[in-house]
Amino acid sequence: MNVKYIFRLSFSFLLVMALLAVSYFFSSAGYEAAMAPDSKARPTLILDPGHGGEDGGAVSVTGKKESGINLEIALRCRDLASFLGYSAVMTRESENIDYPPDLTSTRARKVWDQKSRVQLINSASDGLLISIHQNKYTSPGPKGAQVFYNEGAEELAEAVQKSVLRYINDDTKRTARPVSKDIYIMNEVSCPALLVECGFLSNPEEAARLESQEHQKKLALIIIGQVKAFYG
Numbered sequence: 001m002n003v004k005y006i007f008r009l010s011f012s013f014l015l016v017m018a019l020l021a022v023s024y025f026f027s028s029a030g031y032e033a034a035m036a037p038d039s040k041a042r043p044t045l046i047l048d049p050g051h052g053g054e055d056g057g058a059v060s061v062t063g064k065k066e067s068g069i070n071l072e073i074a075l076r077c078r079d080l081a082s083f084l085g086y087s088a089v090m091t092r093e094s095e096n097i098d099y100p101p102d103l104t105s106t107r108a109r110k111v112w113d114q115k116s117r118v119q120l121i122n123s124a125s126d127g128l129l130i131s132i133h134q135n136k137y138t139s140p141g142p143k144g145a146q147v148f149y150n151e152g153a154e155e156l157a158e159a160v161q162k163s164v165l166r167y168i169n170d171d172t173k174r175t176a177r178p179v180s181k182d183i184y185i186m187n188e189v190s191c192p193a194l195l196v197e198c199g200f201l202s203n204p205e206e207a208a209r210l211e212s213q214e215h216q217k218k219l220a221l222i223i224i225g226q227v228k229a230f231y232g
């Protein structure tokens, strides 16, 4: 038995334990009530780490780019979803984006990237989009995750928001909200979509948590755990 194999075995064991824990806390907290009927088909999960390439998004108080944190959390969601048997697709898997060489301005490249993502998302006939972002404010006080949704994703968004409040930000009172009309991807996709603002990079305590593996895993468990509770 080599080290790699042992590592894989212990990783699988940890994942199974985590899933058991997640099923337990969702069922013990009365989340069955939010479960959809068995007839609801499992969607193809499309995980969209916000920003990337030339667009780093917000910058954490520690100097880390939002795009990198989004990617780490989205990859954790993807891995967990795949483990649960969902087909899961990423809109990007690295911090680099291969822009067409004829696009030289940052603006043109960003527009191309946004349109490409919409095209990819809309190419799935049964998609569920989960877009991952981090928030930022001008003062360090505000904190907490908030879930935004488009038409068709309200119920799931509320379930994710409630779990986040219960298991992570239990001293905030944020509610799930319809997404604003100026968020391009969320308004151009034809499938149900959630945008999860995982927390504030301008709050030093929260920024440190968002950059930690433990917290990222917890977020992935909450988001994908609720997808599983909803779609089975």
Ligand SMILES: [Zn+2]
Residues within 6 Å of the ligand: 050, 051, 057, 058, 066, 133, 134
């Ligand atoms: Zn963002």
